[in-house]
Amino acid sequence: MLPKSQCWLLVALALAGVAAAGSGRVDSYVLDVVMGAGLNIILAVSLNLINGFTGQFSLGHAGFMAVGAYTSALLTTVYQKPFGALFGNQPWLILPIALLAAGLVAAVAGLLVGAPSLRLRGDYLAIVTLGFGEIIKVILQNVEILGGALGLNGIPTPLSRGWATPILFFNLGIAILTIYSVWALVNSTFGRGFLAVADDEVAAEAMGLNATRYKITAFVVGSFFAGIAGGLYGNLKGSITPTGFDFSKSIEIVVMVILGGMGRHVGVILAAILLTVIQEPLRKLGDWRMILYALLLIGLMLTRPQGLFIWPLWKRRTV
Amino acid sequence: MSVLLQLDQVTMCFGGLTAVGEVSATVNEHELVGLIGPNGAGKTTVFNLVTGVYQPTGGKISFAGQPNAGLKAYQLTQRGIARTFQNIRLFPSLTVFDNVRVAFHLHLKHDAAHSLTRGPKFQREETELRERTRELLSIFNLERVQDEPAKSLPYGDQRRLEIIRALATQPRLLLLDEPAAGMNPSEKQELMKLIQFIQQKFRLAILLVEHDMKVVMGICQRIHVLEYGRKIAEGTPAEIRACPAVIAAYLGQETQPNPA
Numbered sequence: 079m080l081p082k083s084q085c086w087l088l089v090a091l092a093l094a095g096v097a098a099a100g101s102g103r104v105d106s107y108v109l110d111v112v113m114g115a116g117l118n119i120i121l122a123v124s125l126n127l128i129n130g131f132t133g134q135f136s137l138g139h140a141g142f143m144a145v146g147a148y149t150s151a152l153l154t155t156v157y158q159k160p161f162g163a164l165f166g167n168q169p170w171l172i173l174p175i176a177l178l179a180a181g182l183v184a185a186v187a188g189l190l191v192g193a194p195s196l197r198l199r200g201d202y203l204a205i206v207t208l209g210f211g212e213i214i215k216v217i218l219q220n221v222e223i224l225g226g227a228l229g230l231n232g233i234p235t236p237l238s239r240g241w242a243t244p245i246l247f248f249n250l251g252i253a254i255l256t257i258y259s260v261w262a263l264v265n266s267t268f269g270r271g272f273l274a275v276a277d278d279e280v281a282a283e284a285m286g287l288n289a290t291r292y293k294i295t296a297f298v299v300g301s302f303f304a305g306i307a308g309g310l311y312g313n314l315k316g317s318i319t320p321t322g323f324d325f326s327k328s329i330e331i332v333v334m335v336i337l338g339g340m341g342r343h344v345g346v347i348l349a350a351i352l353l354t355v356i357q358e359p360l361r362k363l364g365d366w367r368m369i370l371y372a373l374l375l376i377g378l379m380l381t382r383p384q385g386l387f388i389w390p391l392w393k394r395r396t397v
Numbered sequence: 398m399s400v401l402l403q404l405d406q407v408t409m410c411f412g413g414l415t416a417v418g419e420v421s422a423t424v425n426e427h428e429l430v431g432l433i434g435p436n437g438a439g440k441t442t443v444f445n446l447v448t449g450v451y452q453p454t455g456g457k458i459s460f461a462g463q464p465n466a467g468l469k470a471y472q473l474t475q476r477g478i479a480r481t482f483q484n485i486r487l488f489p490s491l492t493v494f495d496n497v498r499v500a501f502h503l504h505l506k507h508d509a510a511h512s513l514t515r516g517p518k519f520q521r522e523e524t525e526l527r528e529r530t531r532e533l534l535s536i537f538n539l540e541r542v543q544d545e546p547a548k549s550l551p552y553g554d555q556r557r558l559e560i561i562r563a564l565a566t567q568p569r570l571l572l573l574d575e576p577a578a579g580m581n582p583s584e585k586q587e588l589m590k591l592i593q594f595i596q597q598k599f600r601l602a603i604l605l606v607e608h609d610m611k612v613v614m615g616i617c618q619r620i621h622v623l624e625y626g627r628k629i630a631e632g633t634p635a636e637i638r639a640c641p642a643v644i645a646a647y648l649g650q651e652t653q654p655n656p657a
Contacts, residue, residue, distance in 0.1 A: 259513060266512040266519070267526050270491065270499040277488035284448060284482075286474035286503040286566050295509055341490075 087344055088257070091250055109242055113314055115354040116249040117307050120256045122334035122350040123343075124303035127260045129332065130341035132296040133276025135200060138191065138207030139304050139331045141214040144323035145187045146180035146305025147312040148218065151230045153179060154313065156223060158234075173236060177252075177309040184305020185298045192297035196290060199279075211328055218320035229319030233312050249310060256303045261343055263299065272296060273341065333375060339385025348387050401426045401461055401602050402447065402478075402570055408455030409442055409626075416442040418626045419456065424570065429596050429603045431613040433637075434623035435646055440606045441483055443623070444572050447604075448480050449473040461569065475503055479568035481559045483575045483606075489548035493539060493558060496547050498530045500565035530565070536598075537561050537591075553584050557591065564595065570602045571595070577609045585609060589616050614638065622646065 125139045153161045153176045165171045195206040219227045236245040263269050274282040275292045282289050312318045334353050338346030356374075360367040378386060402424040409417040417439040424430045432440050445451045447458060449470040458465040460476060468476070488496050505526070511519045534540040537557055542550060547558060556576055563571055573592070577585050593616055596603050607613045613620060614634040622630040622637060624646040630637060637643055 262513050262515060263509060266507070267498050267502055267505055267523060268508055268512050270495050271502055273491055273495070274488045274499045277490055278486050280450070280470075281482065281486040281488065282499075283470040284474060284480055284486075285500045285562065286471050287499070288471050299509075 087347060088254060091254065106237075106242075109246060111354065111358060112246065113249050115351045116253045117311055117314075118331075118334060118350040118354045119253040119347055120303055120307040120310075121331045122338065122346050123253075123256050123260050124300045124307070125331050126335050126338070126341065126343075126346045127263065127272070128296050128300040129335050130339075130346070131260075131264050131272045131276060132293055133340075134196065134293055134296065135204045136207040136297070136300075137204050137325070137328050137332065138209075138211040138214075139300070140323040140325070140327035141207075141211035142184045142188055142301040142304035143308035143311070143327070144211075144214050144218060144320070145301075146177075146184040146308030147318050147323065148224055148230070148308075149183040149305065150176040150180035150309030151233050151312045151318055152224070155230055155233055169234070169236070169239065173248075173313060176313070177306050180309030181302040181306040184308065185302035187305075188298045188301025189294065192294050192301075196293040196297065208325065208328075211323075211325060215320045215324055218323075227320060229317060229322075230312070231317040233316050233318070235313055235316045237314065238316070245314070249314075252306060252310065256306075257343070257347065259299070259303070276341070337375075337378060337386050339387055342385060342387065345385050345387030349385075352386075399426050400424075401428075402604070403459045404443070404447070404456070405458070406456035407443075407446060407453045407458055409439075409446055409451060410454045415626050417446065417453075417623075420623070420626070420628045421456075422621045422628065422631070424602050424604050426569075427596070427600055427602055429592070429605065429616060429618050431617035431620040431634075432604060432606045432623065433608070433610075433613055433620060437625075438623040439626040440623055441574060442626075444480060444574055444604075444606060447473075447572060448478055474566055474568075477567075477569035478572065479563035479566045479570070480572040481556075481563055481574055481576060483578065485555050485559055487547040487555060487559055487562070490546055492544050493547055493550065494530060494534065494543040496558060496562050497533060497565050498526060500562045501526050501530060503566050533561055533565060552579060553587075556580070556588075560591070560595070564599060568601060570604065572604045572606075574606050575608060576605070577607055577612050585612055588612065592616055 121139060121143065125136065128134050128136045154172065161176070162172055165175060191207065191210050195203060198206060218224050218229075224230065264272055271282065271287045271292050274285070274287060275289045279289045282292075308323070330353070334349045335346055337353070338349030357367075357371075360370055363370060400423050404420055404422045406419045406421055407417060408415065408419055420439075420443065432443060434440055442451070446453050447465075449465065449468050449472070452466070460473070460478060463476070465473060488499065491499065505522065507519050507522055531540060531543070534543055539554065539558060539561065542554070547555065550558060560571075560573065560576065576592070577588055580588060589612055592603065592605070595601070605613065605617060614637075617634060620632065620634060620637045621628060622640075622643050629642045629646060630640045632640065
């Protein structure tokens with residue numbers, strides 16, 4: 079059902095997971111990087127639905143991620159008792175449900191932000207979503223129950239229970255689910271409407287497509303997965319702070335989408351992996367890391383503005 | 398013949414400028430009607446009013462007996478009004494096939510949730526739509542380029558694809574905005590045949606805005622003439638050709654020297 083290149087990628091991802099799990103003790107450093115890649119895939123692929131396929135330039139993805147992260151963190155720390163009791167104090171059940179809640183709350187936030195602002199286009203929408211991200215950050219920094227600037231700590235992580243292998247598969251599973259959802263949504267007669275809206279909104283309306291509905295759908299679905307990624311992030315790290323979801327995180331995700339090629343499935347996944355992995359060797363450089371990273375981006379934009387992973391062979395095809 | 402589209406004293410003002418003033422006109426079922434006038438006469442504004450891009454500042458438009466007031470462009474398309482644009486507006490990055498397929502969307506029963514679950518009903522509907530898209534493309538000999546992006550087509554094919562895409566919404570009224578613009582004489586001949594063929598084959602009414610008099614006079618059953626936003630004449634091609642007001646609008650009036 080999926081295009082071939084994507085099948086191979088999924089197989090490779092699964093194999094990487096199996097290999098990591100099969101090596102007995104998973105090196106916690108490697109685990110951390112793989113999980114980070116999984117998170118970035120979820121974020122980049124979901125943003126690709128909004129920025130790439132539907133052509134709505136959003137700069138607020140980290141904001142939705144934050145909404146999800148705090149939802150799930152609250153449920154598993156501050157409201158741990160009533161929430162845990164609701165699901166029989168089963169840790170393996172609590173995490174997925176907390177993540178689902180994270181996604182749903184983020185989706186509602188997406189609807190609330192999207193519905194009024196999606197009539198704006200291009201730069202204007204970018205500014206509104208940027209503002210939303212900042213508002214979220216300021217709210218998080220100032221609300222006491224959310225821990226203020228210190229954030230929320232002591233989130234129970236599955237890693238502390240020694241569940242490294244299951245959580246790895248869980249993480250990659252959600253990444254695969256995200257990839258599938260966005261792919262399936264876009265690859266149908268209904269879904270071609272997203273691309274049509276991106277190409278020419280006036281013509282899309284003239285063909286009977288409700289452009290606003292398409293944009294809101296993309297926004298809500300994208301925010302849903304961003305929220306799940308946020309929840310997962312918090313539950314892996316054990317602590318979250320408002321500054322972890324600031325503007326630079328949004329930019330990081332946008333960069334993945336642009337480098338992978340707007341509206342490309344495989345390219346964006348590869349870019350998410352590449353940008354996660356490339357951070358690691360650069361870490362030794364300390365503060366120079368961000369400068370090198372920025373130079374790398376400038377160089378890439380100058381030489382391959384259409385995206386790193388676009389080759390003539392990988393045409394968008396009629397599925 | 399029953400009236401399909403009715404404009405009743407329609408007025409459109411942009412600030413102090415009256416682009417269209419108190420225009421009344423009709424298009425009957427299965428009729429090919431021309432809308433002509435010099436540059437800036439308000440033809441495209443009439444199109445935008447009929448298709449819901451603008452809401453008229455005065456007067457009423459009704460389609461198939463129902464008022465159009467307050468409906469958005471996509472809702473009017475759902476009711477059976479399709480259009481092409483003066484400057485071609487295809488979906489440039491989509492393939493030729495997808496350009497047409499997406500226009501079939503109107504008659505789709507599945508939505509986002511079905512796209513995700515991909516059940517048997519979804520599959521059946523997709524297969525059927527793909528079949529119909531292919532069929533429509535093959536009528537116009539475009540199936541050989543169906544996997545090319547629309548932007549890579551030659552100009553004439555882009556024009557034709559835009560018409561095909563409009564047809565895929567299964568309209569009762571098709572509005573063509575200067576389809577012959579930029580075409581050479583032989584392409585214009587082809588286009589005239591194409592328009593007549595479409596009207597016969599799909600049994601629809603067509604409202605045609607066009608500058609090329611050969612095209613308009615050659616195929617239209619009835620013609621409305623606009624000048625400075627006002628309707629100055631209506632009639633068969635022969636009547637319009639002989640109408641002094643129309644001749645004056647196009648060629649200018651001979652000013653009488655003042656017998657002083």
